[in-house]
Amino acid sequence: MDQTVTLSHSAAARVAAIAEKQGKPAILRLSVEGGGCSGFQYKFGLAEAPEADDAVAETDGVRLVVDSVSLDLVSGCVVDYVESLGGAAFRVENPQAAAGCGCGSSFSV
Structure with a gap:
């Protein structure tokens, strides 16, 4: 894919x-x-392999896969992993999100 979605180091x-x-x-x-x-809410999980219509980005040998329907809503985003006093979690920095919630796991466009 043309890096429309990025996985941080x-x-x-x-x-x-x-x-x-x-x-x-x-x-x-x-x-x-x-x-x-x-x-809308983000969902993360490990995959066994990319599906035929998935967009794939790779960072440091790790692949991030996104299905074609979800890609329309997350194009341009960066998936990061953050550790803080409140805990550790994957966080999506989505430039398309018009609003989000405090927990960072849901958004609107």
Whole structure:
């Protein structure tokens, strides 16, 4: 894909560590579902392999895959992994989001 979605180095390192512990390929799937407090919510999970219509970005040998429907809502975003006093989580910096919630896991366009 033409890097319309980017995986940060810290997110790639975290995905690699989780995948190694679970004995799975280092492939993070990002999808968007209806719901959450702002209308849409991000969903993350490890994937066994990219699907035929997935967009794929790679950072440090770790792949980020996004289905074609979700890509319309997250194009241009950066997936990061952040650790803070409140905990650690993957965070999506989405330039298309008009509004979001405090937890950072849902958004509206």
